[in-house]
Amino acid sequence: MENNHKDTAEFEEMNDTVQEEAAQAEHLENSNAQGDEDQAAESSEPVVEDSRIAQLEASLSETENRLLRVQADFENFKRRTREDQAAQLKYKSQSLITQLLPALDNFERAMDVKVEDAQASSVLQGVEMVYRQLLEAMKSEGLEVIESEGAAFDPNLHQAVMQVQDEEYESNVIVETLQKGYKLKDRVIRPAMVKVNQ
Known part of the structure; x- marks a missing residue:
């Protein structure tokens, strides 16, 4: 056990x-x-x-x-x-200059008038003086006249309103300026209205 x-x-x-x-x-x-x-x-x-x-x-x-x-x-x-x-x-003065362009045109038309007496001649001289001052003030803001007559037609600068045939001019040359064109600095604000030779 x-x-x-x-x-x-x-x-x-x-x-x-x-x-x-x-x-x-x-x-x-x-x-x-x-x-x-x-x-x-x-x-x-x-x-x-x-x-x-x-x-x-x-x-x-x-x-x-x-x-x-x-x-x-x-x-x-x-x-x-x-x-x-x-x-x-x-171009800050563009609006004002554009509004004054018709006044410049009217001054130019007034200066184209032929006068014969002394009094009218002195008035015309005053108009020319005001025109020159206005034009100089506008030029100081950058206004430039677009040269046209005798130049080649440029659709960027000119607006052809008439075409003529003149043997004295070459083809596509501006024969006459009907209304001056203007640039403000490098911008065309009004193209010149011109006659162009064909």
Whole structure:
């Protein structure tokens, strides 16, 4: 019986050892499985982080491009505004000069009148003096007379109202100026009305 008891004690001890080893193996297996899950989670986190970083970089790049376009548009706007202001300043007197051109024409017609007595002659001299002063004031603002007679016809500067055939002139040459044309700086404000040789 003592042997039987001894065998039972050994058996129980062996059973305890086997159970401990089984528990350790199970614990080790569980910790390996947990480690695999942690490792899988850790390995998926960088993938998620990498895709998020790529999204943020793409968004940043798009925002930077948009900012550059807005800056370029603003610079173009400022340049156009400066050009418009310069043009307005350059041609600020155009409206007034355009309104005064008929007065210049009337002065020229008055000066073309032939006078015979002294009183009319002195009035004509006064008209000529006023005409010259007005013309000089307008020239100081940039007004230029378009030269026409004897020049080649230029549709940008001249308006042909008549055509003639004259052997003395070459073809497409202006024979006579019917009404003077004017430029303000480099802009034609009234083309010259002319007769052109065919």
